[in-house]
Amino acid sequence: MRFIGFSTGALALGDFGLALNMLRDFNTKAVELSALRDHEVDPLMSALPALDLHGYSYVSVHAPSAFKTLTEDEVAARLTPCIDRNIPVVIHPDVIQNPGCWRRFGQLLCVENMDKRKRTGRTANELEYFFSELPEATFCLDLGHSRQIDSTMSETRRILRKYGQRLRQIHFSEIDAQGHHHGATLATILTTRSIVDLIGSEVPVIIESQISSSEIARELAVVRHALEPSTDPTREGAIKDWGEDYH
């Protein structure tokens, strides 16, 4: 059974407590606690011991996407409580300047593929450096980002072929041209279904769609549908193999 949940930052930016309250009635089994801005790290780490996360089968933390008030080393140090709690830490590779300070996280460090606004980490080739520097790191596949880079999903397939064994979690959303996350449209559903065969059912999914509480139920249903195994149109009988008059 696949665990599906939300990023707290998508539901309530900077207020993980509010986001967790919003999710209370939905029985979601996965959650990503966001500290997307570095000043949010300390409050989250302080609150972590007391947060009621018992209903969740999968919990991760999203590290800051930029280091403005803290250095990279300081952020890494402040996130070490995640190691004791066996909580994966999702990180944007473009902020990694000192891989050494992240090695202590081992498999708990989860490198995410980037969108077109970023200078690196967007493709299978660009991710190679980070996994060579962080050989134990796992991988967070951001489907919105990879689809933005290549809407045919060929790059996504390439990424999964190369790093599928490291796959720890999925980020799911629709990204617009400005890199903002939205609720999924039919186009996103269709492209997701085209690569579902490469994603094991045990991989948790974190929804990053920036939606209101009234849209949570719908978004969960949409994501569940998007991640169902793809139905082969020819096996449905709707389209027959026309055959080839040559081979």
Added chain:
Amino acid sequence: MFGSLARGEWTQGSDLDWTLLVDGQVVGEHADIAHRIADIVQGDKKTPGPTGVFGGLTFSHDIVHFIGGDDDTNTNTTRRILLLLESKSLGDDTVRERVLRAVLSRYVGEDLLYHEPSKYYVPRFLLNDYVRYWRMMAVDSAQKRRERTAKWALRNVKLRLSRKLIFVAGFWACLSCRFNPSADLKTSREKDNREGVRADMTDFLFSFCQQSPLETVASAFIRYEAWDAAKRSFDAYEDFLKILDDPGERSRLEELKTADAMSDDTFKRAKKDAEEFQEGLTKLFFETDNALTSMAQIAGVF
């Protein structure tokens, strides 16, 4: 950019065919940018040809969504096929690559709705579009000959050499999916994986968009070790480029009247080059390998 500069065959008299490829949200300033580019190109006296296909904006949605049918105008087809067969980005290739992958994925993906992945060898939708474009160039050449006799000889020579070259490159790219596929494509086929074949054939076909048509056609000769045929075609093509690179010879072809062509030494030389070029291709596709010949006959004719 397109044409001889994109193909790596730039000569002294070459003009600059370009377009501003837009893939994304509407931005009014794109038109201003296109005008500025046009001014720069005009300043260098390398303006694109007079057909209006180049020298302005091209929108990815038209290229990807209008394939065949009334919306696929002559201009749209030309832009799409030349984007596939002879284009290069000036600078960052991100947009061009994204659009090309979307186009190729459409050709391949739609074909795959009607074929078992394990039996999908040649992208017929794409191949048919390449063949259609080649025939369209030939027919348009006849029409231009009727409308304007200026530069007829140069256009005729280009049709039989550089235009034919890009068609053959596209043709071989499609046949390569059968005769020389990538390892990933072979594996996806063996696994009968529809999405895998779509992605891998798209990748494979895209790889041809990243090399010159000469390199692609050379790979065909190499694949079949057709060295004599290769020498005939490439020696002829090299001589053709020498003619174009000689200002005197080039202007002679530009100014030649149809009635004088058959007695003109430069035109006769270029005509001989065209015949030799074709002879090499004929030997490759029809006198080298039975399976290749069979496929070329079926796919190229029907």
